[in-house]
Amino acid sequence: MTTKAQSIEAEAKHLANGQVKVNNWSSPGVAAFDFRSDIVTTPTTRMLDAIASTTLLDDVFQEDPTTINLETFIADLTGKEAALLVLSGTMGNQVAIRAHLNAPPHSVVCDYRSHIYCHEAGGVSSLCGAVMRVVRPSNGKYMTLEDVQKETVMSDDVHTCPTKLISLENTLNGIVTPLEECRRISKWAREHNLIMHLDGARLWEAVAAGAGSLKEYSDCFDSMSLCFSKGLGAPIGSIIVGTKAFIQRSRWVRKTIGGGLRQAGVVTAAARVSVEDTFLGGKLAATHERARQIAKLWEGYGGKTANPVETNMVWFDLEAAGVSVEKFIELGEKAGLRLRGGRLVVHYQIGDEAVRRLESVMQAIFKGKQLNGDVVHGAEKLQEMNVVR
Known part of the structure; x- marks a missing residue:
C-alpha cells in the first residue's frame, strides 16, 4: 500500500526527473549562501x-478573493486608491508606464543605472514609443531635482520630444533616494503636469x-x-498601485502583454505572506x-x-583589492x-555561516589563505546573472 509520503516523493521525482528533495520549502537551501541577489530567496513552508x-478563482474576471484582498491590502499600505497584481517587476514598470503614456512623441527621464533603462529589454521604447533621457546623478548616488531639470524637455518646438x-x-x-528629494522632484513635476512613477x-x-x-x-x-x-521571499509576483482609473487602464494593458492569470491565488497567497512575515515582520x-x-x-x-552601505547591498572594490x-x-x-x-x-536567509565563509574569501585575497573547495559552476556561469538586479 502506497503511503501519502511515498506518493509525494514519487511525484517530486517525476516533476524534477529525480533531482529534488521532497520538501524544498522547509529550508533556504543554497540560498543561504548566495550573495548574487535577493531574488534567490526561497519561499517558506508558511x-x-x-x-x-x-x-x-479567476483574476481576469476579478473574482478571486485572495487576489482582491492582496490588492486592497497593498493599496491601503501605500495610501493609494487601488492596486493590480503583475507577474514581475519588469511587467509592473512596463504596464504602469504604458498606462500613463498615450501617443508619441514623448520622453521618459530616468537614472542611467535604472532597471527600466538597462534591464527591461527596451520595453519603454518598444511598448510605449518613448525616448529615454538618462540622468547621471551629480552627487554620484541619487537623482536630485536639479539633475532631473537638466534632462527634462518641456519645449513645444516640433523638433523636440x-x-x-x-x-x-x-x-x-x-x-x-531621500524622501525630501522625492518630494522636491514631485512638487516641481506636478507644477509642470509631468507624471511621476517609482520603480x-x-x-x-x-x-x-x-x-x-x-x-x-x-x-x-x-x-x-x-x-x-x-528580498521578501515570495516565489513570484509584483504589484502596481495608483488611482482607480490608472489601475483600470493598467488591467487592460496587462492583458495585452499576457499578464492575466486564472487561479491567481497560488501567486497572491504567497505574496501576502511575504509582506506580512518579511516586511511587516x-x-x-x-x-x-x-x-x-x-x-x-x-x-x-x-x-x-x-558605494555606501545604506540598506542590504555591499559593493566591494575588487580592482582596488587587486x-x-x-x-x-x-x-x-x-x-x-x-557570488557574481x-x-x-544580503537577504534575510543569509546567516552567520555565510558571513564566515565570505570572511575566508577575504582572507584568501588579502592574507593568501588557501581555499580547498571545488569550483562547480565557474565564473562565466555565475556572471550570467549580471543582468539581473
Whole structure:
C-alpha cells in the first residue's frame, strides 16, 4: 500500500526527473549562501501552506478573493486608491508606464543605472514609443531635482520630444533616494503636469532603513511598482498601485502583454505572506545590519567599498583589492558561496555561516589563505546573472 509520503516523493521525482528533495520549502537551501541577489530567496513552508489553502478563482474576471484582498491590502499600505497584481517587476514598470503614456512623441527621464533603462529589454521604447533621457546623478548616488531639470524637455518646438514622465528607482544600487528629494522632484513635476512613477522594487528596504513610510513615498508618485520576490521571499509576483482609473487602464494593458492569470491565488497567497512575515515582520532591518558587518570586515582587511552601505547591498572594490571578478567568483565557489562580482546582496536567509565563509574569501585575497573547495559552476556561469538586479 502506497503511503501519502511515498506518493509525494514519487511525484517530486517525476516533476524534477529525480533531482529534488521532497520538501524544498522547509529550508533556504543554497540560498543561504548566495550573495548574487535577493531574488534567490526561497519561499517558506508558511507560503506553501497559504498556497495549499488559497482560493482558486479567476483574476481576469476579478473574482478571486485572495487576489482582491492582496490588492486592497497593498493599496491601503501605500495610501493609494487601488492596486493590480503583475507577474514581475519588469511587467509592473512596463504596464504602469504604458498606462500613463498615450501617443508619441514623448520622453521618459530616468537614472542611467535604472532597471527600466538597462534591464527591461527596451520595453519603454518598444511598448510605449518613448525616448529615454538618462540622468547621471551629480552627487554620484541619487537623482536630485536639479539633475532631473537638466534632462527634462518641456519645449513645444516640433523638433523636440517632450518629457511626459519622470521615473525614479528606490532603492538603486542599495542607495536610498531621500524622501525630501522625492518630494522636491514631485512638487516641481506636478507644477509642470509631468507624471511621476517609482520603480519601488526595493522600496521596502528604504522604508526598513527608516527613510520614510510607504505612504509618505507613495504621496510623491502617481504610480509605484513593488516586488514580492526581491528580498521578501515570495516565489513570484509584483504589484502596481495608483488611482482607480490608472489601475483600470493598467488591467487592460496587462492583458495585452499576457499578464492575466486564472487561479491567481497560488501567486497572491504567497505574496501576502511575504509582506506580512518579511516586511511587516521586521526581517529587513537585520539584513542591513549584516551588510554593514560585511563591509566592516572587508575594510578591516584593507578593502575599499565602491558605494555606501545604506540598506542590504555591499559593493566591494575588487580592482582596488587587486583581484579580478572571475577570481573572486571562483574563490567564493571554493568557500561554498555563490557570488557574481563586487556587488553582494544580503537577504534575510543569509546567516552567520555565510558571513564566515565570505570572511575566508577575504582572507584568501588579502592574507593568501588557501581555499580547498571545488569550483562547480565557474565564473562565466555565475556572471550570467549580471543582468539581473
